[in-house]
Amino acid sequence: MMAFFATRTDLALDRDASGRFLPWVIAVMVFMAMLALAGAMVLQRATAGWQRGIEGHLTVQIADQAGQPMAPRLAAAVKELQLVPGVVRAVPLDRAAVELLLAPWLGRENLTSDLPLPGLIDVEVAPGGIDVAAIGARLARTVPGAVVDDPKPWLDRVLRLADLLQILAGAVVLGIGLATVFMVIFATRAGLSSHREAIEVLHLIGARDGYIAGQFQRQTLRLALAGALPAGIAAAGSLIVLGVLAAGAGRGLLPTIGFGPLAWLALAALPVIAIVIATLSARFTVLGYLREML
């Protein structure tokens, strides 16, 4: 490895302008690609979590009505629900549970004991679905003010949006990859034409195309390493800090930003992939160019 870095090149590639800008370009590309991939993975986990929590559940809400105690109305609604085919379980939430749900929105201090709160019933339904409208009509007859809340249409919209965002993140990563390839091709072509005379001499004294391509390839590898490694570390650091901040901001509101070993592996693969495609782009650009020479 050390010998590799010490190798002097026959072409004065280390003085080329690309030596100054390529590491920066690759660093920015790697950083952005890692954040885009991380965003897609956070979204993926969050929507999977919502889906698991919501699918197979309905919520029945009973609005507070002045002068009517909530407890008997809740009990009546639960009894009615248990008669509906397809309902597995119907569990009323006590006041403490309702307060817990509202805390992120109202704050605990604002929930005085005389604040009228709606009654909530968590309904678990059998897989295969259930006619939400029919339950609603049936409940409304027994317990006025009861409404069935079906989260499924909302969930579907959120999932569609999440899918779209993930496709977008994929397109961003792909676009960044292509831009990196084009930058490297551009820089390599500039290098080839500014070293044309020396390349010709190497050819005339018997250098093979692979020998000349190897010089460009090693130089590009050095520049890509110089850009991709710090950028990878910076992106990982940013994600860890973001995770801590998101956790501090409250669990209910923000999805958690935390990654398992596989996700970290996928993130770590990005700088490596950037280095590999940069190096290969340089190699094939040189080989293509040399084929035009005698």
Next chain:
Amino acid sequence: MVRFQNVGMRYGLGPEVLRDLTFDLPAGSFHFLTGPSGAGKSTLLKLLYLAHRPSRGLITMFDQNVAAVPRNRLPGLRRRIGVVFQEFRLLDHLSALDNVALPLRIAGANRKQAEDHVRELLAWVGLSDRMNAKPPTLSGGEKQRVAIARAVIARPSLLLADEPTGNVDPAMGRRLMHLFVELNKIGTTLVIATHDEAMISEFRRPVLRLADGELSVEGA
């Protein structure tokens, strides 16, 4: 070693610089190539060191029709040919030592052995104290000797030199000519382009004379 049959050469769409060249260079021969400036000496050498393809005619080198050699086998042929370019074509950012070592490095030679060999040769051409100098700091005569050392370091079987003694004093010129004679004695085939008639008559070798793009052979 080399055979030209009805070879013609033009640059782009320009006029024919070389016309109908037909000659043989037997293995181990030593020829001078002469003619007035612009006669096509350098162009003929470019054909010989495979920097150009002829516009017409047949060139046979090392028993192969050059036009039929696939691109990936050209480096193998070129390694058997040593060239002293008229404008030297040294790599400016490499020391004299590294320039001379280049053909050995390219051929994958052992670094340490190559270096000893290069030092010895550079000492022989009087450049012991300039080994680490870069070409831009060398005089014309010093560059010329570095170029000659690079051309001969890998023991080519065909050595081509384009006015190799044009930039050195007569004493050094004679010393370099004796190097060429020694190389020829061990079997190297040589073509030396020059317009130094005094040297041609002193060394008494067959002469390829170019005039107006046509070639005549004298004293074969």
